[in-house]
Amino acid sequence: MHFGFMMVILIATNVISAEVVVYVFPGTTALLDCEHDPGNTSIMITWEVHLLQSLSCLISTTDTDSxxxxxxRIINKNGSLEILNxxxxxxxxxxxxVVNDTGTFRNTVILEILVQPSVSLEINGDGLPECQARGGSPVANISWIPESKNVTTRSELQPDKTWTVISTYDAKLGHWNELTCEIYHPAFTNSQIIQITMSGAFRTGNSYVWIVVRIALVVLFGFIFYWNLKKLKNLYQHRISE
Known part of the structure; x- marks a missing residue:
């Protein structure tokens, strides 16, 4: 199963170039077509493979040699490239x-392997909304509503070659009751939308602060009460001794 997007064709003299993006899911077979005018005579077909996370390689076929x-897993199949599993x-x-009697045809196919990320929107340890797209390929895009300049987004490459995107919204600088995180990824039929209510979130995020403040106040008032009680006791003992 595969599908392609964004084909652009440019013609200059007898050289024709094309570019297409093909998306496939892991474990499936990818078929990469080499678009060209077949003509009457095919002299040579060459595939240059430039992998993003590995070494490059070459496949070349003529009438007499290959x-x-x-x-x-990468097979030259009648001029097209078939990638198994x-x-x-x-x-x-x-x-x-492709070089033949009608000209030279050069095509670039960008192969993307689709892995759907898992998404979440939570309050992080700093009390800020944090939207995540974990374990996806290619890199997911995250946007916020309302928009803000106070957003920090980072992408992390995982050991399994997938990507995790983490976007943090500094909502303390705003006064919105609700935030929306929208995640875009080619593996999604539609973008994923997650919302969070700021009032409830910040009550949760700040509850620890209020607990600490209350404990401090109790300790302070307890200390003041104990100090005054001690002063009264000393004063009472002093009057009795007189």
């Missing part, structure tokens, strides 16, 4: 070049 130093490490740019 060369392939890529993975055994796709992995996250297959993500990258695949450029084919």
């Amino acid at each position: 060369y392939n130093n890529c993975s055994e 796709t992995h996250l490490t297959d993500k990258g740019n695949y450029t084919c070049e």
